[in-house]
Amino acid sequence: MSMEIRTAIPKDASTIIDMVRMGIEEKAFHNRVVSVEGFLEYAFHNRGKGFNLFVCEIGDEIVGYMDSQMGRWGVGEISGVYVKPEHRKEGVGRALMKKTLDQFTLNNCHKARLEVFAENKGAVEYYNRLGFFQEGYFQNDEDRRDVIVVSKFLE
Numbered sequence: 001m002s003m004e005i006r007t008a009i010p011k012d013a014s015t016i017i018d019m020v021r022m023g024i025e026e027k028a029f030h031n032r033v034v035s036v037e038g039f040l041e042y043a044f045h046n047r048g049k050g051f052n053l054f055v056c057e058i059g060d061e062i063v064g065y066m067d068s069q070m071g072r073w074g075v076g077e078i079s080g081v082y083v084k085p086e087h088r089k090e091g092v093g094r095a096l097m098k099k100t101l102d103q104f105t106l107n108n109c110h111k112a113r114l115e116v117f118a119e120n121k122g123a124v125e126y127y128n129r130l131g132f133f134q135e136g137y138f139q140n141d142e143d144r145r146d147v148i149v150v151s152k153f154l155e
């Protein structure tokens with residue numbers, strides 16, 4: 001079945017929220033309460049200029065998402081990426097990243113950056129494979145966990 005990356009619409013919110021909650025359970029994301037209203041506000045109603053939320057669909061199922069924010073000074077920040085466990089290692093994360101980085105480049109970003117918990121070895125390897133390099137390491141940081149900053153230059 002073919003894979004499609006598209007911009008999320010409000011109808012996708014509950015599926016994306018389910019993925020955010022799974023990411024929290026997997027300890028890949030910060031532990032927080034995620035409400036439908038709060039997410040709709042963040043992703044659709046109060047979104048800043050340069051905000052992107054992409055979903056990946058296989059058939060009619062949303063299997064992953066990535067959200068990001070382009071900064072004013074040429075650095076794009078990736079806030080979250082999640083792929084449903086049964087669709088991992090199929091190239092979904094790579095496709096979401098390509099779409100996001102293409103969008104950054106189109107908007108004159110020269111660099112992409114994000115934070116990942118150091119203990120999330122799978123995600124750290126995923127970023128390595130996609131050409132990101134470690135730029136910072138913060139010990140006992142957010143949530144008292146080690147955090148790695150990884151970046152990729154886009155030129």
Ligand SMILES: CC(C)(COP(=O)(O)OP(=O)(O)OC[C@H]1O[C@@H](n2cnc3c(N)ncnc32)[C@H](O)[C@@H]1OP(=O)(O)O)[C@@H](O)C(=O)NCCC(=O)NCCS
Pocket residue numbers: 023026028029080081082083084087088089090091092093094095115116117120121122123125126127129130
């Ligand atoms: C990290 C994540 C997004 C990867 O998504 P994915 O769709 O499985 O990634 P892809 O299939 O596109 O893989 C891209 C590359 O990364 C590698 N990779 C992906 N997950 C990996 C893992 N757990 N361990 C080692 N390598 C991994 C793949 O082998 C592939 O490399 P290759 O193309 O050189 O063979 C997914 O595992 C996930 O959603 N994890 C839970 C949420 C999370 O940790 N998010 C990041 C928070 S900062």
